[in-house]
Amino acid sequence: MLDVDRRQVLAYRIAAHGLHREVADPDRLAVFDLGVQDVTKRDTAVLALVARLPDAARAQTLLDDAGFTLGWTHRGAPHYHRSAEFRALIPALLPLDDADAEVRMLWQRKEIAAAGLPGTTVLHTAATALRDVVGEPMTKGAASTEVTTRIPEGLSRWCRGCQATHIHEQLMRLATPIAGIRLEPGTSPATLAPLAKRPRIPTTADVAGATRIVQSYLRLHGPATASDAAGFVGTTRTTVADRLWPADLAEVTVDGRPAFLPAEHLPELENPPEPAFVRLLPPWDPLLQARDRAVLVPDKAHQKELWKILGNPGAILADGEIAGFWRTRSAGKRLEFTMTELWPLPTSARAATEQEAERVAQAREYGDLRITWA
Template identity: 60%
Template sequence: MPDVDREQVLAYRIAAHGLHRDVAEPLGLTVFDLGLQSTQRETAAISLAARLPGPVTEESLVDDPRFVLAWTHRGAPHFHRADEISRVTAALVPLDEDDAMARMGWQRKQVEAAGMSALDGLFTAARAMRKVVTRVMTKGAASEAVTKIIPDGLSYWCRGCQATHILEQVMRLAAIHGGVRLEAGAQPATLAPLEGRPRMRTTPDVGAATAVVRDYLHLHGPATPKEAADFVGTKAAVVKRMWPEELAEVRFDGRTVWLPSADVGALENPPEPDVVRLLPPWDPFLQSRDRAVLVPDRARQKEVWKILGNPGALLAGGEVAGVWRTKGSGRKRLDFTITAFDPLPPAWRKAAEEEAERVARARGFADLKVSWS
């Protein structure tokens, strides 16, 4: 059983995530095997800018028909390759009631109180969304229409809107099964039917679910079933039923962890992580569920992953070396504040400022200012 250290693990992940900029086309980036999260408008473009050698703009994914945006893993919005959306949808069918309830996450108690099983609630909502979303419409309009035709237990009274809405997590999880996607680049959030409107399937596809776990282990490994389950949004016991074959056991930090057997050589001898990148909040590299591996210091973890308002992360020399934030001055100038955890060599600071230029261009700003703190 190979024994690896933290430096090898981080160097391996940096390479697996395409952060060496050795892939020219977005379709070839392995991060799209799991999907590229797009929680804020520009985050996906900034993630691309960190990985592609060529220019990137906000429209790089928005206007590319080869990609589709949808609520998928954990109900979060992700860009996926359009020709793989059926496989992604199949992977998101819960294996059983226990799995379905676990995926309800923060709204589990409300679903339990609805008087129906999580599976029934999920697919009842999916059928309603399929019936309602037959054209481009705002999330608010879709929620209002769906709420009228679902059981009362799946909705709640919203004080802020002074209206009744479908439970947020139920809506997000059900949308893809109802053949509904998100309109990329639209504000406010806007829904539309998926092209071709595939027939809804309710039967689990263990093979498709297993592929998600395997892709997680490739990008974020070596890892445990618990960490893979946290990414999927379910329990470790459920993920063990999705556990891939042809995995290798690895000894890391005194415990046994796993990754695809084909990746062992790359883990044992990864390329030097001699890159400096500005990663946006929710960048795929930051989605590893073993945060203590990425950032061992707990105080620094709290700086990178906040309850609200995550900053971006400065990646330098194989480490998360700091955080960064921006403030726009109209559409003319983007002001960066980069906070390094420790003093950085001048070459790394210069490289970070060059990365800031790429981020500014990706967000449509012609001018920028970088301040260090």
């Protein structure tokens, strides 16, 4: 059995994620096999492409590219997917049964009791109401207000901040793609819109499609475990291990711990290319979506700094390691960067980091930048 250490795993993942900048066409980036998470106010999806494409300006076209569709998909988080694949993805997002639906909706016993309906029925009820309401672009708030009047009381809750009753947040997010609804790119507040020629609401989960999602996770974030893949999907380890586990996996050990990778990618893990470069990864970058965070960042204090509940920084990737964090703030037409090293970087790495900052500023359409090393 092949045994690898975390440095070799990181080198493999960096190559699998396209960070060597060998692909010029965004559509061919393997990260879109899973989707690229987006936080509009932070330009995270655009900056994830800046880190991967040779031409940084090409990343800016993502918001207007009909070849990509934005939707609330994995775990209810907004992700860009290839438009040609989006409709086929929808039934693969459907929970496998009532228990799975309740886990994905993040419901506890009190929510289940209040609903008085099986989990899959709850999701189908919400999706039907959303489909009826969203016939044209409308803000999330407007859609939620209208949907709440069409669903049973147990599917909504009082929002103290809005001083109004809304459909449960996670329920709305999971039901939206099932209803054939996407998100409008670059809008704040979030704006919902119907898919062109939207499909009917699926009633049966596409188990084969869901298994392919797990397989893509293991390919991009492997070697990994069923628990890791379940964390990405938003379900339980048992659901993945018993019902969504792909065939043709190779078992390896990572620093002595068992993990799995699609067997066809074993040669790439055995001899990954050397990641001798610097990249600025935005918050929620695809590489940072791995659930085995100790492989990416061994120090627990550094993990807490990188993966916060709110306000994640970006990561400085230098020579195959997460070597620091970066943040920005705007000052008029200037974008100000604060770089924080986890250990002293060589002069060449600092210079490369500043070149990457220029690419970020260009993509965010700032004519000037200032860099401070903390």
